[in-house]
Amino acid sequence: MESTLQPAAHTEHDRYRALYKEHRNPFVRWAQQRYHVEDEEAHDAFQEAVIVLYRKSSDGGLAELNCSVRTYLFAVGKNQLLNRMRVLKKQDALQDDFDGILVADPGIKGMDGQEKEATAELVRQRLAELKPDDRRVLELYYLEGNDMDAVAEAMGLKNRNVAKKKKHYALQRLISLVRVVKMLAL
Amino acid sequence: MEEQQNDPVMERTIRYVENDMDVVERAAFEQELAKDPATRENLAAVRNTISGLKDLGVERLRKELRSADAELNGRGMAGAWRKWWWAAAAVVLLGGLGWWLMPRDTPQALADHYAVKEEGLPVLMGTSPRVLDAIMNAYKQDDLATAGQLLELAALKDPTNDTLLYFTGVVMEREKKYPKAEAAYARVPGGSAYALRAMYRGALCALQESRTDQARVLLQRVAAGKDAQLSERAEDLLKRLDRL
Numbered sequence: 001m002e003s004t005l006q007p008a009a010h011t012e013h014d015r016y017r018a019l020y021k022e023h024r025n026p027f028v029r030w031a032q033q034r035y036h037v038e039d040e041e042a043h044d045a046f047q048e049a050v051i052v053l054y055r056k057s058s059d060g061g062l063a064e065l066n067c068s069v070r071t072y073l074f075a076v077g078k079n080q081l082l083n084r085m086r087v088l089k090k091q092d093a094l095q096d097d098f099d100g101i102l103v104a105d106p107g108i109k110g111m112d113g114q115e116k117e118a119t120a121e122l123v124r125q126r127l128a129e130l131k132p133d134d135r136r137v138l139e140l141y142y143l144e145g146n147d148m149d150a151v152a153e154a155m156g157l158k159n160r161n162v163a164k165k166k167k168h169y170a171l172q173r174l175i176s177l178v179r180v181v182k183m184l185a186l
Numbered sequence: 187m188e189e190q191q192n193d194p195v196m197e198r199t200i201r202y203v204e205n206d207m208d209v210v211e212r213a214a215f216e217q218e219l220a221k222d223p224a225t226r227e228n229l230a231a232v233r234n235t236i237s238g239l240k241d242l243g244v245e246r247l248r249k250e251l252r253s254a255d256a257e258l259n260g261r262g263m264a265g266a267w268r269k270w271w272w273a274a275a276a277v278v279l280l281g282g283l284g285w286w287l288m289p290r291d292t293p294q295a296l297a298d299h300y301a302v303k304e305e306g307l308p309v310l311m312g313t314s315p316r317v318l319d320a321i322m323n324a325y326k327q328d329d330l331a332t333a334g335q336l337l338e339l340a341a342l343k344d345p346t347n348d349t350l351l352y353f354t355g356v357v358m359e360r361e362k363k364y365p366k367a368e369a370a371y372a373r374v375p376g377g378s379a380y381a382l383r384a385m386y387r388g389a390l391c392a393l394q395e396s397r398t399d400q401a402r403v404l405l406q407r408v409a410a411g412k413d414a415q416l417s418e419r420a421e422d423l424l425k426r427l428d429r430l
Binding site for chain 1 (some may be wrong): 197200237238239240242246258379
């Protein structure tokens with residue numbers, strides 16, 4: 001079956017980009033008033049907040065959200081600022097306006113930063129070796145965060161089940177390529 | 187089209203990681219996990235790869251958010267620009283002068299900047315060593331002379347083999363024998379899995395030889411090709427060449 005390899009019309013990333021554009025400036029104003037931080041610091045903190053929300057969504061954790069997306073993003077953004085200012089020993093300047101909202105650590109347990117980076121790099125290299133439609137199905141699902149219906153539509157496949165099967169095959173191929181390299185490295 | 191191969195064991199492991207199992211199947215899998223080291227090894231491989239893919243997704247989103255920053259900052263700057271347009275105009279003029287005085291791109295500098303490292307093929311660890319394994323072993327150990335000799339010998343037996351032609355080009359390129367590398371890349375057939383990579387590398391070799399027109403022709407074909415990453419690089423490089 002030939003696939004058309006069209007880009008997804010509206011990817012999940014578009015949604016997060018729109019969220020970011022909608023709430024960034026209000027967050028920056030709020031952060032500057034409360035904590036007297038520079039623009040750049042506030043931008044970075046809010047970017048991290050959107051990334052945390054994205055990771056939570058891709059791990060199926062959005063259902064646990066017990067507040068509005070805006071409140072959640074502000075709470076995570078505030079925690080990011082708090083962490084940065086702790087590093088700079090400025091924690092006295094901070095107040096806890098969003099107590100009670102649980103913000104998970106976005107890191108993956110059991111893998112340190114360096115190992116994660118090395119694995120991501122290895123996966124990036126092997127991904128480039130896959131056939132274009134195998135690579136595309138994995139990009140649409142894992143890198144762009146689309147659901148199976150959107151993947152099927154973007155690739156011109158009959159339905160989500162066909163797309164899911166294709167994703168499984170492509171992922172198996174990628175795993176075996178990554179494994180070969182890891183075995184050689186041992 | 188290549189036959190799609192499914193490995194039911196890996197398929198099941200993927201479904202476990204992605205929470206795509208009912209309670210009974212999940213419990214059975216977890217029992218097996220407790221007993222069988224191979225299942226645990228499969229699970230680690232699946233988790234690592236998926237985690238790597240998701241990290242690449244995060245990296246991509248981060249870039250998109252940075253470009254959203256640029257848009258938002260640009261919008262915010264419009265007011266400031268009106269207010270301080272004299273100062274801004276002076277900065278632009280000085281910047282322009284600085285740019286004019288700065289050293290410009292050269293074809294060779296662009297070729298170096300856009301070079302893509304060729305990792306080589308995985309070496310199989312079977313009991314009967316193959317010629318290609320020996321070539322890849324030498325290549326990965328940076329023993330380009332041996333890799334080149336073995337490629338030459340192998341090409342005598344199979345002169346149209348696309349893998350041999352492509353890696354002959356790679357070895358020649360790394361030895362800075364650009365015309366020979368370009369000739370080897372040009373012989374990789376259009377239908378080969380290496381075709382686009384060979385064209386891209388051929389274009390970089392042409393740039394090293396200052397033949398920008400030939401490089402452009404090859405890069406335009408790569409840009410129109412189906413390899414998204416190479417296509418993006420080729421388009422970017424074409425834009426830089428237009429500014430030479």
